[in-house]
Amino acid sequence: MMHQQSILRVAAKMMTPFILVFGLYVIFHGDISPGGGFQGGVIVASSFILYGLVYGAAEMRRVVPRWLSDTLLAFGVLVYAGTGAFTLLAGFRFLDYTPLRPDNPGTAEMMGMTVVEYGIGFTVSMVMITIFNEISEGTVPDEESKPAGGDAEGTA
């Protein structure tokens, strides 16, 4: 179905890297400008979702395999909670970022917030990709429009 619409394919392939870079910018710049992990994660996921809408579900599962999205989805929460556990084990309060750099807690707070934002970004982007993958299963046509719908793909 979708393999005939060359305008969509070319436009999606052109826009995907720019959306991805903008989403990463929103995540990385979240501590000094508006933005953060939630917003940037959704923008990053939207680039993958655009790619998956145009190129098919099997192609999207090739780009972001299910094991990868499942792992990063849990990894983001683990980064966040692990930062809190590290600060707790270092003798400070939970998510008090001072032990990341004890001589300068202002810089330590910025470092800790950046790490935490990365964790949020991982979780949010991969959850959005997972929601798109699982809800749209069978409705987004595959690239070769196989009737079985991606039997060539590996299992999750």
Next chain:
Amino acid sequence: MRTGVGPACGHPSVPVFCTVIGTRAASPANSNRVSIGYIRQDVPKTPDAPGHATLPAAQPHETAPAPAEQHTEPPGQERAAPAEANAASDYFHGHVPNYVTAVIVSYRAFDTMFETAVIFIAGLAMILFLRRRGPG
């Protein structure tokens, strides 16, 4: 006068934070003794030390009302004073310059952690209930 209230607390955009974090000895000069939101317990607490650190040196009780007048000045001068006095006061008293992110990820970090956990559970529910088992 209240200790721990820096010159940027006269700025109109930060009144909420100054009332919330007013108990914190929060000036950029002594920010390395201070953790988020509170005075740490291992710091020897002298009650006037944070206020004196932000003020000019050598101030007996006669010069003490002078900074108190600064907070009652008209808003035009009040906005100009922190900008020329110390640009570091824009850093939210030692926090990162983005106030919203400082509140979300630092001041309410525990809240944001479980917000992330809520999104994680949403994705987990997708995996558990909607994922087709087996190939495809």
